[in-house]
Amino acid sequence: MDVLQLFVSGLANGCVYGLVALGFVLIYKATEAVNFAQGDFMMLGAFICLGLTNAEFLGLPFWVSVPIAVVVMGAFGYAIDMTIIRRMFGQSQIAVVILTIALGFVLRFLAGVIWGHEPVALQSPIAGRDVSFGGLVLGLDEVFVVVTTVVLTVALYFYFNRTRLGVAMQAASQNQLAAYYMGIPVRRVNSLVWALAGAVAAVAGILFASKGSIDPSIGLLGIKAFAAAVIGGFGSLPGALVGGIIVGLIEPFASYYIAAGYSQVMPYLLLFLILVFRPHGIVAQVHRKKV
Amino acid sequence: MSLLEIDTVTLRFGGVVAVNQVSFAVEAGEVFALVGPNGAGKSTLFNLISRFYDPAEGDIRFAGDSILKRQPHEIAGLGIARTFQNIELFEQATVLQNLLVGRHRHRRGNLVNEMLFTPFVKAEERRHRAAVEKVIDFLDLQAYREKYIAGLPYGVRKVVEMGRALAIEPKLLLLDEPASGLSVEETQDVAFWIEDIRNQMGITVLMVEHDMHLVSSVSDRVLALADGKTLALGTPQEVQNHPAVIEAYIGSSENDEKVVA
Amino acid sequence: MRTVFKTSYDADINLFRHSAQAGWYGLLFVVAAALPFLLDTFWLGEFTNVLIWAIAGMGLMVLVGQTGQASLGHAAFLAVGCYANVLLQERLGLPFILSFPLAGLVAGLAGVLVAIPTTRLHGIYLAIATLAVSILTDDLIVIAEPLTNGVVGLFAPTIEIFGVEFDRYATPARFYWLVFAVAVLIVLVYRNILRSPLGRSFAAVRDSEVSAQAMGVHVARTKAVAFGISTAITGLAGALMGHFAGIFNNETFNIIISIQLLLMIVIGGLGSIHGAFFGAMVVALLPQAIAISRDLVGEVLGVGSVAIPGLETALFGAILILFILFEPMGIYGRWIKIRTYFQLFPFYRRDMFRRQKSYLKTERMR
Numbered sequence: 028m029d030v031l032q033l034f035v036s037g038l039a040n041g042c043v044y045g046l047v048a049l050g051f052v053l054i055y056k057a058t059e060a061v062n063f064a065q066g067d068f069m070m071l072g073a074f075i076c077l078g079l080t081n082a083e084f085l086g087l088p089f090w091v092s093v094p095i096a097v098v099v100m101g102a103f104g105y106a107i108d109m110t111i112i113r114r115m116f117g118q119s120q121i122a123v124v125i126l127t128i129a130l131g132f133v134l135r136f137l138a139g140v141i142w143g144h145e146p147v148a149l150q151s152p153i154a155g156r157d158v159s160f161g162g163l164v165l166g167l168d169e170v171f172v173v174v175t176t177v178v179l180t181v182a183l184y185f186y187f188n189r190t191r192l193g194v195a196m197q198a199a200s201q202n203q204l205a206a207y208y209m210g211i212p213v214r215r216v217n218s219l220v221w222a223l224a225g226a227v228a229a230v231a232g233i234l235f236a237s238k239g240s241i242d243p244s245i246g247l248l249g250i251k252a253f254a255a256a257v258i259g260g261f262g263s264l265p266g267a268l269v270g271g272i273i274v275g276l277i278e279p280f281a282s283y284y285i286a287a288g289y290s291q292v293m294p295y296l297l298l299f300l301i302l303v304f305r306p307h308g309i310v311a312q313v314h315r316k317k318v
Numbered sequence: 319m320s321l322l323e324i325d326t327v328t329l330r331f332g333g334v335v336a337v338n339q340v341s342f343a344v345e346a347g348e349v350f351a352l353v354g355p356n357g358a359g360k361s362t363l364f365n366l367i368s369r370f371y372d373p374a375e376g377d378i379r380f381a382g383d384s385i386l387k388r389q390p391h392e393i394a395g396l397g398i399a400r401t402f403q404n405i406e407l408f409e410q411a412t413v414l415q416n417l418l419v420g421r422h423r424h425r426r427g428n429l430v431n432e433m434l435f436t437p438f439v440k441a442e443e444r445r446h447r448a449a450v451e452k453v454i455d456f457l458d459l460q461a462y463r464e465k466y467i468a469g470l471p472y473g474v475r476k477v478v479e480m481g482r483a484l485a486i487e488p489k490l491l492l493l494d495e496p497a498s499g500l501s502v503e504e505t506q507d508v509a510f511w512i513e514d515i516r517n518q519m520g521i522t523v524l525m526v527e528h529d530m531h532l533v534s535s536v537s538d539r540v541l542a543l544a545d546g547k548t549l550a551l552g553t554p555q556e557v558q559n560h561p562a563v564i565e566a567y568i569g570s571s572e573n574d575e576k577v578v579a
Numbered sequence: 580m581r582t583v584f585k586t587s588y589d590a591d592i593n594l595f596r597h598s599a600q601a602g603w604y605g606l607l608f609v610v611a612a613a614l615p616f617l618l619d620t621f622w623l624g625e626f627t628n629v630l631i632w633a634i635a636g637m638g639l640m641v642l643v644g645q646t647g648q649a650s651l652g653h654a655a656f657l658a659v660g661c662y663a664n665v666l667l668q669e670r671l672g673l674p675f676i677l678s679f680p681l682a683g684l685v686a687g688l689a690g691v692l693v694a695i696p697t698t699r700l701h702g703i704y705l706a707i708a709t710l711a712v713s714i715l716t717d718d719l720i721v722i723a724e725p726l727t728n729g730v731v732g733l734f735a736p737t738i739e740i741f742g743v744e745f746d747r748y749a750t751p752a753r754f755y756w757l758v759f760a761v762a763v764l765i766v767l768v769y770r771n772i773l774r775s776p777l778g779r780s781f782a783a784v785r786d787s788e789v790s791a792q793a794m795g796v797h798v799a800r801t802k803a804v805a806f807g808i809s810t811a812i813t814g815l816a817g818a819l820m821g822h823f824a825g826i827f828n829n830e831t832f833n834i835i836i837s838i839q840l841l842l843m844i845v846i847g848g849l850g851s852i853h854g855a856f857f858g859a860m861v862v863a864l865l866p867q868a869i870a871i872s873r874d875l876v877g878e879v880l881g882v883g884s885v886a887i888p889g890l891e892t893a894l895f896g897a898i899l900i901l902f903i904l905f906e907p908m909g910i911y912g913r914w915i916k917i918r919t920y921f922q923l924f925p926f927y928r929r930d931m932f933r934r935q936k937s938y939l940k941t942e943r944m945r
Contacts, residue, residue: 061703064900111900111904113903114903115903118903118907119701119702120702121649121702121705121706122903122907124649124703124706124901125841125842125845125899125903126899126900126904128838128896128901129842129895129896129897129899129900130896131899132892132893132895132896133893133895133896133897133900135889135892135893136889136890136892136896137893139888139889140887144888160738161823234841243889247834250710250714250834253707253710254707254711257704257707261703261704281773287721288718289722290719291718292715292718292719292722295711295714295715295718296711296715298707298708298711299708299711299712299715302697302704302707302708302711303696303697303708347708368792370789370792383897388793390793391792391795391796391797391798392795393793393795394793394794394795395795399793400793402789402790402793406787406789406790406793407786407787407789407790408782408783408785408786408787408791409786409787410782410785410850411779411782411783411786414591415779418776418779419779419780419782419783419791419794419796421776422776422779422780422783422794422795422796423794423795425776427775427776427777429777429804432771432772432775432776432777433768433771433772433775433777433808434768434771435771435775437597439775440589440592442776443588443592443774443775444588444589444592446776447588447591447592448588451588467708482794484796486795507679520939
């Protein structure tokens with residue numbers, strides 16, 4: 028296999044990890060909660076799009092079901108925060124972690140009941156086609172993934188820096204109490220952050236589904252995205268994307284150069300080493316408790 | 319030889335000099351107070367003695383030996399106990415358990431016999447308990463023995479923290495604002511306790527306190543700090559009337575009112 | 580409510596607070612020991628499973644409930660204990676009576692080894708690091724195929740102690756008593772830890788590291804010790820699990836088991852031995868409860884038995900969500916409230932347990 032093709036397929040995988048990690052970081056920065064169900068959000072987004080698109084279910088045109096899936100997942104994120112996460116206010120971070128893990132279990136089950144446990148492929152117009160750039164042949168799906176991620180990242184960047192709501196979210200993430208005193212409706216902003224994370228997860232899920240078949244357990248991919256978020260530094264949005272791409276690239280290259288059994292260990296080994304030696308990721312910031 | 323010697327200690331946080339060339343010595347058997355406005359470096363000095371920070375320059379000696387080569391957890395073993403400005407108790411444990419943690423430096427059991435709870439460990443527990451009961455009697459904490467810290471009022475927590483430090487059976491007790499947030503009556507109790515701690519238990523006290531009334535009533539000597547630098551050292555009266563101290567508090571030397579608050 | 584008049588310090592040091600309490604636990608002990616005479620083979624097996632999970636839960640509880648360090652990777656130590664136990668028997672020919680404690684020791688050392696680099700990590704970061712350890716262990720078992728037989732797995736031999744056989748199927752009662760004896764021993768050790776300086780140093784590290792340090796507690800070492808004790812107990816549970824399952828491979832101890840173990844002790848109630856047992860009952864008996872209710876529903880509706888894959892974990896997750904939202908202290912916390920209600924009847928007030936807080940706590944690191 029060509030090194031360049033390895034690179035592109037790793038990059039495409041990494042973009043998906045990065046987008047899921049982006050969801051983690053969005054929520055973590057804004058609300059101090061860690062959403063272990065982010066991978067399952069992604070899975071759910073992918074299945075909603077599949078359910079709308081595939082002929083055996085609703086059979087809508089792909090480009091109609093994508094925005095619907097994104098909006099539905101956004102609403103879902105908002106609802107989860109409003110009904111469950113908001114009640115956890117004041118409880119420890121780990122309690123939220125455990126709660127969202129449990130939530131992931133429930134979501135995986137629901138997806139299994141609705142769409143079955145067998146792997147299914149999303150009938151998207153992108154799958155299985157090639158594009159060539161001056162002699163270089165690449166999968167259309169992979170190019171699509173990378174381009175969408177770039178567009179989405181740029182959009183998020185402008186959203187956070189140029190729009191009122193984006194700036195409010197940033198303010199709330201810096202200091203919730205101060206933001207509250209400045210008249211920012213922190214609770215609603217938090218719910219909107221969950222909505223945003225849900226929508227991003229839906230995009231990640233659709234991208235993942237357009238590269239291959241999906242089943243309800245793909246939510247476990249969230250663990251890899253988690254590694255990505257930590258590698259990139261847990262509080263940094265660009266870090267999440269970089270971390271995702273690092274993890275995405277390690278996988279194909281490790282399996283190309285090292286024996287297969289060892290290669291899948293690599294992302295977690297890297298995660299462990301980063302935690303031990305640079306616990307706050309590539310962008311290190313250490314805060315000591317004041318006494 | 320002084321019990322505690324702070325020898326030209328300097329500490330910087332980035333570009334900020336938190337403690338600047340501070341020197342003083344606490345003699346065995348005295349009550350020594352550190353005063354000064356917020357941010358003067360008083361609590362930072364405590365944290366230096368606790369070895370939470372490494373000084374950039376200077377030396378800290380306890381009973382003649384430098385403590386800079388010690389780890390933070392070894393400080394209690396030397397006989398230095400402390401309280402914290404913002405109470406740091408073990409919230410999900412009872413008052414009794416909190417005080418018993420203070421006995422940790424006197425622990426003689428090991429992993430194996432404690433897991434088996436041998437008669438030796440049981441005898442040790444009785445011994446620790448007897449020591450802790452003395453502290454409970456001294457501070458009138460009988461009513462709170464079995465209570466969890468998480469449910470206690472602020473004033474009681476302050477006393478429990480002092481008790482936990484006393485359970486260490488220290489030679490030197492560092493009290494970080496023992497009276498802050500307490501009522502007039504509670505502050506009066508603290509004053510009596512500090513005197514008894516020194517007179518009856520023979521423990522040297524170094525304290526940070528804003529309440530100048532308490533400081534002048536219990537302390538033998540006072541060191542005034544501002545912006546990490548030494549302003550004045552002497553008896554409470556001398557320090558209160560020192561022009562530099564008045565300036566630091568009032569902001570201008572024209573006003574010759576005494577510093578009371 | 581019973582008022583205990585204490586006449587010596589021993590009243591606070593002894594295992595039981597008063598004779599009535601000792602009586603109740605004595606009764607529980609007798610009933611538990613007599614279970615093989617009261618239950619059929621199937622249900623005895625289920626209760627053996629409960630006890631094994633309870634041992635594993637106590638192991639994790641030492642770390643999470645007592646020391647405040649969250650681990651999402653304890654299945655790794657179940658695996659270490661299980662493989663060590665069987666390999667020591669098969670490869671070195673050691674008898675169970677030696678291989679079993681050695682397996683605990685190996686798992687404990689593995690825990691200390693993991694703890695040394697990770698004790699600096701707080702809360703969520705520690706959880707992620709242990710998660711990585713769990714996944715790495717899963718993969719390592721596959722990689723170390725010559726030793727572990729990879730994905731094919733290993734058979735656990737029948738336990739033989741001084742010529743007496745303990746087998747889950749051939750002699751279920753004896754196997755139950757063996758597990759029961761281990762569980763009782765672990766409970767005693769756990770209680771001893773709680774009432775000795777060791778347990779207090781764990782609590783000190785859990786509640787305030789700075790303050791623990793100022794009291795002379797070596798924080799990093801205390802965490803490592805807690806890790807070691809925790810993983811040793813978990814390793815013993817893993818060894819028993821291997822014998823209980825008969826055959827096991829890397830999948831037996833995957834990341835889901837790690838997560839399940841943590842969720843289990845949260846449901847049971849963090850910070851108490853009772854919590855480990857209550858949680859174990861939920862985990863081990865839930866599949867049976869589902870099966871029974873499924874048959875019931877099938878009979879009533881006349882549609883036959885309907886199987887829904889994944890219902891177990893989902894129900895487990897849903898139970899957990901409800902507990903975290905409405906009873907963060909778990910089943911044990913609820914049990915205490917109910918008990919207090921009856922003891923004080925009719926003077927119980929809803930706010931009596933208002934100040935309760937969750938055991939786990941983390942400091943945010945930005």
